[in-house]
Amino acid sequence: GAGVSQSPSNKVTEKGKDVELRCDPISGHTALYWYRQSLGQGLEFLIYFQGNSAPDKSGLPSDRFSAERTGGSVSTLTIQRTQQEDSAVYLCASSVGASSYNSPLHFGNGTRLTVT
Amino acid sequence: AQSVTQLGSHVSVSEGALVLLRCNYSSSVPPYLFWYVQYPNQGLQLLLKYTSAATLVKGINGFEAEFKKSETSFHLTKPSAHMSDAAEYFCAVSEGGGGNKLTFGTGTQLKVEL
Numbered sequence: 001g002a003g004v005s006q007s008p009s010n011k012v013t014e015k016g017k018d019v020e021l022r023c024d025p026i027s028g029h030t031a032l033y034w035y036r037q038s039l040g041q042g043l044e045f046l047i048y049f050q051g052n053s054a055p056d057k058s059g060l061p062s063d064r065f066s067a068e069r070t071g072g073s074v075s076t077l078t079i080q081r082t083q084q085e086d087s088a089v090y091l092c093a094s095s096v097g098a099s100s101y102n103s104p105l106h107f108g109n110g111t112r113l114t115v116t
Numbered sequence: 117a118q119s120v121t122q123l124g125s126h127v128s129v130s131e132g133a134l135v136l137l138r139c140n141y142s143s144s145v146p147p148y149l150f151w152y153v154q155y156p157n158q159g160l161q162l163l164l165k166y167t168s169a170a171t172l173v174k175g176i177n178g179f180e181a182e183f184k185k186s187e188t189s190f191h192l193t194k195p196s197a198h199m200s201d202a203a204e205y206f207c208a209v210s211e212g213g214g215g216n217k218l219t220f221g222t223g224t225q226l227k228v229e230l
Contacts, residue, residue: 004159031216040125042206042222043160056217091159100148100210100218101167107152107159 002026004108006092012114013082021077021111025094032075033105034067037089046090049075050098082115089113118143118209122221130229135179135194137224139207142188148210149190150218151181155203163205166190177201202228 005024013019025032034046045059049069060066064083069075079086089110096103123138141147148167152160164175171183177200181192190207204225208218 033216035220040222043208043218043220045217045219048217093159095216098215100150100165100216103216104162104165105160105216105218107161109157109159 004092004094004106006090006108006111008111009109010112010114012116015084015115016081018078018080019082019113021079021090021092021113023075023077023092023094023108025073025075025092026106027073029094029096029106030072031095031098031103032069033093033095034075034077035091035093037091037110039088043091046077079113082113084115087113087115118147118211118219120207120209120219120221122205122207122224124224125222126225126227128227128229129197131199132196135192135197135201135226137192137205137207137226139181139190139192139221140188141190141207141209143209149181149183150208150210151175151179151190151192152206152208152220153177153203154206154223160206163192197226197228199228199230202226 007022030051032049035043047067048056064080067077091110093105093107119142121140150165151163164173166183174180207221211217
């Protein structure tokens with residue numbers, strides 16, 4: 001079946017512009033996560049949605065970053081007034097439930113963001 | 117808070133040789149631990165996980181990892197490397213309670229040479 005889909009796969013933007021990154025999770029997955037992968041720094045947790053609960057935004061690096069999940073499915077990560085340090089690969093993942101014991105994360109291929 | 121340290125950002129082995137990728141963790145609660153693999157231009161794929169059952173965990177593609185509480189380690193091994201194993205490998209620990217909010221290490225790039 002279809003996996004986690006992210007778009008665009010690549011995005012080049014000018015410093016100061018806003019960008020939106022989209023994630024389509026696997027159908028039926030209630031949990032959705034955003035991670036940022038920067039060169040040499042591994043994956044950094046950004047935000048987590050679980051069903052209708054309030055999202056866990058504890059990983060968002062600044063108030064320029066926000067995310068929403070409409071209808072419990074598609075999610076959009078928005079970065080306002082982009083800075084060069086925002087350049088990274090943004091990965092989305094989804095899982096059936098919130099437990100890592102029996103519902104592993106399924107990752108998309110990511111969006112590579114380059115801020116010039 | 118949980119953390120993961122992966123020793124060696126780059127590891128190179130010959131085809132057919134033993135693969136050993138090191139991971140040490142820090143956790144205030146009994147951890148759930150994971151290894152993920154990332155092939156070029158792809159997302160991460162789960163290799164294996166430890167969730168407090170057997171300490172020796174077998175995963176896909178012939179990989180296995182052993183949880184050693186006394187050493188706070190979860191090293192990944194494979195007896196015989198194959199060219200197709202060349203990828204980046206990430207160790208991760210779950211936030212307490214077994215949730216899917218994971219803390220990842222910085223990754224180890226595995227190169228397999230003829």
